[in-house]
Amino acid sequence: MTGALTAEQTQAQKEFRAFADHHIAPHADTWHREQRTPPEIVRLLADEGLLGLPIARQYGGGGCDAVTLGLLAGELGRACSSVRSLLTVHTMVAHAIERWGSRAQKETWLPRLARGETIAAFAVSEPDAGSDASGVTTRITRDGDDWRIDGHKRWTTYGRTAGLFLVLGRTAQGPTALLVERDTPGLRTEPIDDLIGIRASMTADVHLEDCRVPGGNLLARPGLGVSHVVGAALDLGRYTVGWGCVGILDACLEAAVDYAGRRRQFGSLIKEHQLVRRMISDMYTDARAARLLCLEAGRLRDARDPGALAATSTAKYFAATAAGRAAANAVQIHGANGCGPDYPVQRYLGDSRVMEIIEGSAQLHQVGLAEYAFQDHAPRSHR
Ligand SMILES: Cc1cc2nc3c(=O)[nH]c(=O)nc-3n(C[C@H](O)[C@H](O)[C@H](O)COP(=O)(O)OP(=O)(O)OC[C@H]3O[C@@H](n4cnc5c(N)ncnc54)[C@H](O)[C@@H]3O)c2cc1C
Structure with missing residues (x-):
């Protein structure tokens, strides 16, 4: 199987495995029982550049190819699916910003996400909107230059610790995505415990009440969320x-x-x-x-x-x-x-x-x- 990889990919996989075997696998059952990911392992992943591996080099990321990202996800998944979930949600949000963000959003957020200084979470699901994301009812309304958000997002992986949320809500134009920082007044998170799996993934409800973000936090046009x-x-x-x-x-x-x-x-x-x-x-x-x-x-x-x-x-x-x-x-x-x-x-x-x-x-x-x-x-x- 390794013959199907380039020499660099094979070497990267060896390093990912060594990292996961040493720093993650021996502790995964404890984290699972305690239902938490220690901040030290998140810091270590960030310091090793693993959380920013697929983000473009111009923003301080590793600019890795898709196969290498997959190998990393595979090795993390072999050790601990909760930690692999951190990589998943963080890179999903980074990818959405790279693909659809404005220049200012890319310059503000991607370097922080690449360094793992800020952890990103993906707040799409709601109590009544799961497989059908277009059914979200979180309200997004214009208020002067700002956007006002009111709603309840559920099942947000690493929602307990994330510093940045990609929030999907609804404007008159349809589903709309916004970037919301954790310390925005009106945003509150609440732990969801006792999951059947990925129990260490710090999953949370995210409540947004009269939560206001600047107009520039809109990701792509309203309706394209x-x-x-x-x-x-x-x-x-x-x-x-x-x-x-x-x-x-x-x-x-x-x-x-x-x-x-x-x-x-x-x-x-x-x-x-x-x-x-x-x-x-x-x-x-x-x-x-x-x-x-x-x-x-x-x-x-x-x-x-x-x-x-x-x-x-x-x-x-x-x-x-x-x-x-x-x-x-x-x-x-x-x-x-x-x-x-x-x-x-x-x-x-x-x-x-x-x-x-x-x-x-x-x-x-x-x-x-x-x-x-x-x-x-x-x-x-x-x-
Ligand atoms: C541990 C965990 C972490 C999660 N993390 C996140 C996160 O970080 N961010 C986030 O936004 N969401 C997250 N989710 C939510 C996840 O995205 C939803 O659970 C998923 O989209 C399914 O939605 P649902 O659970 O509401 O199920 P529903 O959509 O209500 O589906 C219930 C059942 O009906 C079936 N079904 C639905 N529609 C159809 C159809 N058209 N045809 C056939 N069968 C159908 C489904 O397959 C399922 O079996 C997480 C969920 C879990 C359990």
């Missing part, structure tokens, strides 16, 4: 979540192989039992297939190929559902130990559930991917 801003961010989010799921698959496989090679029942190691071998074979196949799909998506993104959108959606859908299967099998192979707190597979199971819901649920991909199939495989006479 979903079609342009959220669309661009979600496409990148799907990509890094897909890779994060490759990481979950790797972690499940490693845990299952290790356990099956040590646990004895009926006089032999359980890895000798055929039905256990079958589960491991399925995980192995899924892990390889998910990695190849994510790599293909990365290469198409780097080539600016229009097929990247479909490839990214396919990769995320496959990798998330495969991570769900692998985590369920990893727990099964661990038996009762898989249900307790002493092995990480319980964490992988909860994390993989979340992966099938965020960045387009499995069902939304199932509905949407057929459209690409109809386009790509239409009989000549229908084109």
Whole structure:
């Protein structure tokens, strides 16, 4: 598999793995139990330049290619899906600003995001708006030169600690995106605890009451919030979540192989039992297939190929559902130990559930991917 990467990408992956193995993986279960990401690890990721890796060099970022970003998401995902989620939401907002921000917004925010001095969060979902982001009801109204925002955003990953929020609301023109700083009067966050997965991801409700931001905080034109801003961010989010799921698959496989090679029942190691071998074979196949799909998506993104959108959606859908299967099998192979707190597979199971819901649920991909199939495989006479 590494033969499919350039020498630089292979080296980068080695460094990402060493970093994650040393600084993240040994603590992930504790963070999961304590439901928090320590600020020190966020600082370390920032100091290593990892949070700004895909941001353009002119703004102080690493300017890395899509494949390298994917490799980073994969290695973080193998160690801790909460930390990988930090990379995902932070880079989604940075990408939206790079793609749709004004010159002033880029110059103000991108250097801070590249240095990880400010953490960014993506506040789109609401109590009554999930898969259908265009249904948001947060009100955005003009008040002199300012925008006034009133509404309730829910499930904001790292909402507890983020310094900058990309908020989706509604103006008379339709869904509209604004950048809102944490210390803006009228913005208040409230922790959401006891999640099934990514429990260390500092998820929060964001309440906005008579919250006013300058006119210059508008991201793209009013009405383009979903079609342009959220669309661009979600496409990148799907990509890094897909890779994060490759990481979950790797972690499940490693845990299952290790356990099956040590646990004895009926006089032999359980890895000798055929039905256990079958589960491991399925995980192995899924892990390889998910990695190849994510790599293909990365290469198409780097080539600016229009097929990247479909490839990214396919990769995320496959990798998330495969991570769900692998985590369920990893727990099964661990038996009762898989249900307790002493092995990480319980964490992988909860994390993989979340992966099938965020960045387009499995069902939304199932509905949407057929459209690409109809386009790509239409009989000549229908084109
Ligand atoms: C841990 C966690 C972190 C999150 N972080 C963020 C974040 O940082 N920012 C943010 O904005 N949001 C975040 N979310 C919210 C996430 O984006 C939504 O959960 C997701 O969009 C799905 O919306 P929903 O949960 O409201 O489900 P709904 O949209 O209500 O869907 C419920 C069910 O109906 C199915 N369904 C819906 N529409 C269709 C359809 N057209 N066809 C077939 N089936 C359909 C879905 O697949 C799902 O099974 C997070 C969620 C979780 C759990």
